[in-house]
Amino acid sequence: MTGSQAAGRLFAAxxxxxxxxxxxxxxWIVTSFVMAQGRTALDGLVTVFSYFTLQANVILAIVATACALRGEADGFLTRPSTRAAVTVYIVIVGVIYAVLLAGLRQLTxxxxxxxxxxxRVVPVLFTLYWLIFVPKGRLAWRDPLAWLAFPALYVVYSLIYGALTGRYLYPFSNVPVLGYPRALANAALILLAFYGLGLALVALDRALAGSAIRARQ
Structure with a gap:
């Protein structure tokens, strides 16, 4: 194992x-709050893990754990394409929060x-990890389309969750306020952002791979 690989595993850890x-x-915070309202712990867990932020962070944590334990060993969780997909997901989390959600709730x-x-912290750290430690030149232009599966499924889940519970998790998907046409249009724009960022990541991956090859010549 090279020094760079060891550093990558440490950073992933x-x-x-x-x-x-x-x-x-x-x-724990959300579940405690929900229980204080007289609802169940299960309801609290379902609520908190229904947010895209939590789901994306759990996926990221699983991938980062696999990379810390296995390094560059071949496997689904350690593939460059999987790590690139996670980078797209968590960057969108950070951007949407900064642009649309920051300040909407007063936290203490x-x-x-x-x-x-x-x-903020996790999105920045994982983006740096992808830039510095993930092997480049292994992504295909078709990959961003496959990466859309998770956010697309989440859109369906969040609408079903909102319809069943009456709790819509994000203001841009609040059907009672916006109506289905506007909520679905917002979802389409966000999915387009996922796809556009994915294409940008593939382009950057190829550019960095080319730079590395030229540097070795």
């Missing part, structure tokens, strides 16, 4: 610990650093 800790604390106490970790 740091990301994994940060993400897992933030996810567990957010689940432990919820503040946990929120920062989930929406």
């Amino acid at each position: 740091l990301i994994a610990v940060t993400a897992w800790l933030a996810v567990v604390l957010r689940a 106490g432990l919820a503040v650093p946990v929120d920062i970790a989930l929406h």
Whole structure:
């Protein structure tokens, strides 16, 4: 194992610990709040893990853990395409939070650093990990389309969840306020952002791979 690979595994471990800790604390905070309202712990867990932010961070934590343990060993979780997909997901989490959601809720106490970790720290750390440590030149132009599966399924899930519970998790998907045409249009725009960022990541991957090859000549 090279020094770069060892550093990559160590950095992945740091990301994994940060993400897992933030996810567990957010689940505990939300579940405690829900139970204080007279609802069940299960209801609290379903609520917190229905947010795209939590789902994306859990996927990221699983991938980062696999990379910390296995390094560049071949496997689905450690493939460059999988890590690129996670990068797209978590960057969108950070961007949507910064542009549309920051400041909508007044947080206090432990919820503040946990929120920062989930929406800012983890996205920055994993993006740096992808830029510095993930092998380049292994992505295909078709990959971003496959990466859309998770956010597309989430759109369907969130609409079903909202219809069944009456709780719509994000203001841009609030059907009672916006109506289905506007909510679905917003979802389409967000999915387009996922796809566009995916294409940009593939282009950057190829550019960085080309630069590395030229540097070795």
